[in-house]
Amino acid sequence: MDYEMEELVPIVGKLAEKYTSHESTSITYEKAEQLMGAVLYCIHELWESSGNAPSLNKKLSAQRAYEMGAAYVREKTGKALDLYNRILPEFCHYENKCLYDTFVKGIPEFFKWYDIQFEPQNTILTLDYPLLKDISEYTGIDKIFEFIKSIGLEQKFLKLFPAGYVINILSKDNRNWQESMDNICEIVFTHVIGHIMLGKSLTVIELK
Structure with a gap:
């Protein structure tokens, strides 16, 4: 205006x-x-x-x-x-x-x-x-x-995922995830998409 x-x-x-x-x-x-x-x-x-x-x-x-x-x-x-x-x-x-x-x-x-x-x-x-x-x-x-x-x-x-599952992903991505200033949703989303593309079960928490 x-x-x-x-x-x-x-x-x-x-x-x-x-x-x-x-x-x-x-x-x-x-x-x-x-x-x-x-x-x-x-x-x-x-x-x-x-x-x-x-x-x-x-x-x-x-x-x-x-x-x-x-x-x-x-x-x-x-x-x-x-x-x-x-x-x-x-x-x-x-x-x-x-x-x-x-x-x-x-x-x-x-x-x-x-x-x-x-x-x-x-x-x-x-x-x-x-x-x-x-x-x-x-x-x-x-x-x-x-x-x-x-x-x-x-x-x-x-x-959509158990809290423990999310925390496990975050901790494996960055051991100092509690102090991280990264977007945690992006980290989890990337992990989930990676599992889907590899045909791996989402219950497999360990990151390779």
């Missing part, structure tokens, strides 16, 4: 008033940049959710586009948290510290500190555990939601 700066500045001004609790109209340049980023992020969220409809910005004012986009951000945040809470009870990190720290310790901190109104573009976390899917283009709740969905898919695949 392409809006002129004169359409966006008043929205930033209103956000600034809320940020300062109407006690001041003066904010730093850095804070103004942050708030402009928040406005653009929400408008982009509407654009993405509408399937990049080219005529959408012709029908909506910048203010309305921002408000609708902000609502989508709140909705997506709720969906991401709900999905996380559904995955967590049966989540298994297979003794891998990076996966545990990122998903079990890190994600709750995101939801604790995520500022939907004033900085929705901030991902907050570094998300050290690597995914098979590239999510580098995303920020904010978009990136966190993609991360949670990807972890959910990885967990579904890994749970």
Whole structure:
């Protein structure tokens, strides 16, 4: 969506008033940049959710586009948290510290500190555990939601096998797998595909 700066500045001004609790109209340049980023992020969220409809910005004012986009951000945040809470009870990190720290310790901190109104573009976390899917283009709740969905898919695949089987594969691939920052799903998948191609039973754990 392409809006002129004169359409966006008043929205930033209103956000600034809320940020300062109407006690001041003066904010730093850095804070103004942050708030402009928040406005653009929400408008982009509407654009993405509408399937990049080219005529959408012709029908909506910048203010309305921002408000609708902000609502989508709140909705997506709720969906991401709900999905996380559904995955967590049966989540298994297979003794891998990076996966545990990122998903079990890190994600709750995101939801604790995520500022939907004033900085929705901030991902907050570094998300050290690597995914098979590239999510580098995303920020904010978009990136966190993609991360949670990807972890959910990885967990579904890994749970096709006993936890001991997965850990055995990881330990044979890297004796320090507990401290490894590799994607464990990729390691197991590669092992399973190798067994299938060799016509070996998946119950044979020993790697040749």
